[in-house]
Amino acid sequence: MKHLLLIGIGPGNPRQITLEAIDSLNRADVFFVLDKGAAKDDLLRLRKELLERHVTRPYRLVQVEDPQRDAAAADYVGAVEDWHRQRAALYGRLLHDELAEGQCGAFLLWGEPTLYDSTLRILERVAQPAFSLEVIPGISSVQALAAAHRIALNRIGEPLHILPGRRLADESGIDNVVVMLDGQCAFAELDDPHLHIYWGAYLGTADELLIEGPLMQVKAQILAQREQARARKGWIMDTYLLRRR
Incomplete structure (x- = not known):
C-alpha cells in the first residue's frame, strides 16, 4: 500500500x-x-x-x-x-x-x-x-504568537476560543479569543475600550512583526504595518489574541 x-x-x-x-x-x-x-x-x-x-x-x-x-x-x-x-x-x-x-x-x-x-x-x-x-x-502560529509576546494563552478557569476572522463579528462577549485567517482585518471594526490585542505576523521568521496594546490605541498601527508588509512581500500570515482586561 x-x-x-x-x-x-x-x-x-x-x-x-x-x-x-x-x-x-x-x-x-x-x-x-x-x-x-x-x-x-x-x-x-x-x-x-x-x-x-x-x-x-x-x-x-x-x-x-x-x-x-x-x-x-x-x-x-x-x-x-x-x-x-x-x-x-x-x-x-x-x-x-x-x-x-x-x-x-x-x-x-x-x-x-x-x-x-x-x-x-x-x-x-x-x-x-x-x-x-x-x-x-x-x-502552530498560535503557540508562536504566545511565546513571542511572552503570555499564557489561557487564564485561570477561563476557556480559550479559536476562530477565523470572518466569524469574529458573530462572537458575543469576547473575553479570550485567538483569531486566525483574518484577511479582512475584522478587529478593526471592534470599538470595545476594554479589549487588549496581541498581534503577530511572519511569526518565527526574520520578518516577524509584533504589536500589542489596547485595541483602540493600536489597531491603526496594526493596519498600517500589515499593509506595508503585504505590499513589500506580496503576502502576509498573521494571527492575534483578543483579551478583555
Missing part, C-alpha cells in the same frame, strides 16, 4: 521543526509541493531549504500549481467546497501517478496540520488510490 505523511513544519522558523518531523522527512521517497505563485515564493523556498538541511536519503520533489480559491465569490462556503474538490482531484492524481506501491509520500504543512489546515478534509475525498495516512504534529 502507498503511505502518506502530513508533516507539520511550524509557522516559519526552520529551527521550530520537531525531531519527529525530521525523522519523518527521512522516511519519505516523494515530497509533494504546491506552488502558490510568485508572490509566495518565500513559502516554497523555505520548504526546499528544510529538505536540503534535514533529508539525508535520496528523494524526489514533485512541484505542482495549487488550485486557487475564488476569494471574491459571494458564496464563501460554496467557493471553499469547489476549491476542495479541485485539490482532492489533484491529490488523487499525485498519489496515483507519482507514488509507487510501497512508497512513502509527504506534504510539508505550515504550522499544525490539525488546526485551520484543509489537507485532512481534502484527503477524505480521495477514494483512489488506497493509501495509509499519518499526521506529524507541528508548532
